[in-house]
Amino acid sequence: MVKKHQIRTTVNGEEYDLLVDPKKTLLQLLRENLDLTGTKEGCDEGECGACSVILDGKVVNSCLVLAVEADNAEVTTIEGIHRGEDLHPIQKSFVDSGAVQCGFCTPGMILTTKAMLDEIPDPSEEDIKHYLEGNLCRCTGYSKIIDAVNLAIKHSK
Amino acid sequence: MKNFDYIKPSNLADAISALKEYENAFLFAGGTDLLVGMKNNFLKPQYIIDLKGISNIKSFEYQEGWHFGALTTIRDIEVSETLQQKMPFLCQAASSLGSIQIRNRATIGGNLCNASPAADIATMFLAMDSQIKIISIDNEKVVGLDKFFTGPNSTILNRGEVLTEIIVPKDAEQFKGVYIKFGPRKGMDIGIVNIAVLLDADFESGLCKRIRIALGAVAPTPIRARQAEGLLSGNALGPDSINKAAELASSETDPISDFRASAGYRKELVKTLVVRGINTILASNRNS
Structure with a gap:
């Protein structure tokens, strides 16, 4: 009989007490228990970045984190970055640049961009490509995504 | 699961x-x-x-050599300003692994214990003459990383043993180095061939004092090209000697054919990358 674990985790500023099965991933916890379906399941093995969330300030693939590891941790998902009624400036930049086509990779792209700008406020084009290399997009071909990131940088100045 | x-x-x-x-x-x-x-x-x-x-195996410090806790993340190495100054080649190898999401989580101990023949950090640590500390309930030992890998995904670790630390000898800082991961794309891929070259040379005269060449994805484990190293150490670095060393390094490999490349292509690639690795180091240090 597998032992479940009691965890306390903060997601988008809200505290949750949850009883989790060890094999539940953070991605499953977010989508299935908390109904935060903005975080997407793509490959489910750390290749595509669609499930990117920010865990204690660092962008990670939530499919490769166990839910139980989120105990005493802070998680930010795409649902948690808006500013009141307004979109986050990075979200606006993605809209304004037409960097969204099917939209499946977009939450991950935006959270990775946020983690990058929190760490490197003025990244070079090389920095951007290196930082976003773990987020795959199969629609736009990346140039509009990079435009969006550059627009977000411009707005943040 | x-x-x-x-x-x-x-x-x-x-x-x-x-x-x-x-x-x-x-x-x-x-x-x-x-x-x-x-x-x-x-x-x-x-x-x-x-x-x-376990908090005391998550960081690294200098103490008669560099001691890296096994749970140091790849990202911690990549962005360390101290390491970028002292051993930039190690940061370069770290930076080429996976993606930011992976590097934020993946650890150096995990990279070694997973024992992929193509592991980026393992190949660089091998070139750095690293040692590893292994602890069990009644024993503690330090062994050379070159004795650690026994095959794809297999190591000398027995049940009950934990790799806790990677120790890089202090002279690693005297080398100039480069890491090249050769493949069709930069991010989120495994190299067709990986190479780490560390060179301690008189860059004015071109005399090679010591050289270390480690290769990944060309044998069941990451390997050192010892014969090629022996040919160059103590000798002048010129096009002829470098080409000969490259041929020798290629003969020391035992690659497989898979969907990334054929064994023959990998062997040819080793020749190119040994030359490229050495020349990259020479070019960036001649004028400094």
Whole structure:
């Protein structure tokens, strides 16, 4: 009989007490228990970045984190970055640049961009490509995504 | 994924005794290989022992050589300003691994213990003449990393043993180095061939004092090209000697053919990359 674990985790500023099965991933916890379906399941093995969330300030693939590891941790998902009624400036930049086509990779792209700008406020084009290399997009071909990131940088100045 | 129990000890002694107590227990560091293996039902542990609660194996310090705790993340190495100054080649190898999401989680101990023949950090640590510390319930030993790997995904570690530390000798800082991961794309890929070259040379005269060449993805484990190193150490670095060393390095490899490349292509590539690695170091240090 597998032992479940009691965890306390903060997601988008809200505290949750949850009883989790060890094999539940953070991605499953977010989508299935908390109904935060903005975080997407793509490959489910750390290749595509669609499930990117920010865990204690660092962008990670939530499919490769166990839910139980989120105990005493802070998680930010795409649902948690808006500013009141307004979109986050990075979200606006993605809209304004037409960097969204099917939209499946977009939450991950935006959270990775946020983690990058929190760490490197003025990244070079090389920095951007290196930082976003773990987020795959199969629609736009990346140039509009990079435009969006550059627009977000411009707005943040 | 099969069911398993999750254990999170807060110190090393508890982790080692848990490993001894539970059969079919796996150590869990960054999880970027372990969880993928479990999802594919390739690995079926009954227990996983999360090492992230053990605080004293998560960082690195200089103490007559560099001591890296096994749970140091790849990202911690990549962005360390101290390491960028002292051993930029190590940061370069770290930076070429996976993606930011992976590097934030993956650890150096995990990279070594997973024992992929194509592991980026393992290949660089091998070139750095690193040693590893292995602890069990009644023993502690330090062995050369070149004795650690025994084949793809296999090491000398016995049940109940934990790799806790990677020790890089202090003279690693005297080398100039480069890491080249050769493949069709820069991010999120495994190299067709990986090479780490460390060179201690008189860059004015072109005399090679010492050279170390480690190769990844060309044998069942990451390997050192010892014969090529022997040919160049103590001798002048010129096009002829470098080409000869490259030929020799290629002959020291034993690659497989897979969907990334054929064995023959890998052998040819080794020749090119040895020359490219050495010339890259020469070009960036001649005028400095």
